[in-house]
Amino acid sequence: MSSIKWIEAKDYEDLSKKACDIFVEQLQNKPNSVIGLATGSTPIGLYKELVQQYHSGNVSFKDVVSFNLDEYVGIDPNNEASYHYFMNHHLFKHVDIQKENVHIPEGHSSDLETACRTYEQQIKEAGGIDLQVLGIGVNGHIGFNEPGTPFDSLTHIVELTQSTIEANQKYFEKPEDMPRKAITMGIQSILNAKKIILLISGETKQEAYDRLRTGIITEDLPASALHQHPDVTVIYTGVK
Numbered sequence: 054m055s056s057i058k059w060i061e062a063k064d065y066e067d068l069s070k071k072a073c074d075i076f077v078e079q080l081q082n083k084p085n086s087v088i089g090l091a092t093g094s095t096p097i098g099l100y101k102e103l104v105q106q107y108h109s110g111n112v113s114f115k116d117v118v119s120f121n122l123d124e125y126v127g128i129d130p131n132n133e134a135s136y137h138y139f140m141n142h143h144l145f146k147h148v149d150i151q152k153e154n155v156h157i158p159e160g161h162s163s164d165l166e167t168a169c170r171t172y173e174q175q176i177k178e179a180g181g182i183d184l185q186v187l188g189i190g191v192n193g194h195i196g197f198n199e200p201g202t203p204f205d206s207l208t209h210i211v212e213l214t215q216s217t218i219e220a221n222q223k224y225f226e227k228p229e230d231m232p233r234k235a236i237t238m239g240i241q242s243i244l245n246a247k248k249i250i251l252l253i254s255g256e257t258k259q260e261a262y263d264r265l266r267t268g269i270i271t272e273d274l275p276a277s278a279l280h281q282h283p284d285v286t287v288i289y290t291g292v293k
């Protein structure tokens with residue numbers, strides 16, 4: 054039976070604050086936490102709140118180790134649409150996290166298979182992820198695990214679906230520049246995290262939200278794998 058905890062937020066700001074509270078509590082209890090981070094527009098407010106908490110002295114990233122969920126294949130880390138750039142811009146450059154403790158899949162690697170295996174190994178060596186934040190794709194993907202991805206998947210290379218390409222093209226200067234492939238932590242890699250928060254915001258996510266709420270577990274809805282995890286909190290707003 055699913056043990057997902059559902060929290061409705063008043064609005065996007067409230068959702069970001071509620072997610073930030075969980076992060077702050079985690080980092081105060083365990084300053085050397087291993088945190089799993091997500092990109093996309095949804096967690097931007099959470100990162101903004103975390104930067105504020107850092108400036109207020111409530112939280113430090115000095116001993117934090119981070120792993121990002123995914124990155125496009127063949128993208129330069131300096132490209133503004135890359136997830137490397139995104140993370141620096143929204144979080145890393147504003148806080149005291151140490152560069153050597155930051156991990157983002159190496160989509161620019163010339164040996165992607167090895168990059169995937171190494172990533173999984175690094176998560177293991179860090180002691181596993183304590184707290185993982187997730188967004189959700191309009192088709193219910195988590196990370197870049199598209200519908201049909203086996204639930205036992207580890208970090209791997211994916212072909213992005215048309216729905217994801219259409220949803221994410223807006224971040225690229227020219228829509229045709231958007232890569233068709235990505236590296237993503239697998240569904241099993243995500244489920245290995247000790248605690249997970251999923252953020253859902255806005256009406257474009259209504260269908261994915263409705264399907265997740267049914268409780269039906271199916272590979273057609275990657276996020277439904279979360280029903281099998283013992284400690285998931287979903288914070289949502291803008292869906293009915």
Ligand SMILES: N[C@@H]1[C@@H](O)[C@H](O)[C@@H](COP(=O)(O)O)O[C@@H]1O
Pocket residue numbers: 091092093094095096122123187188189190191195196197217221
């Ligand atoms: N790989 C990311 C996901 O991790 C993210 O959850 C999703 C939703 O993005 P947004 O929050 O912008 O809707 O976008 C991308 O596809």
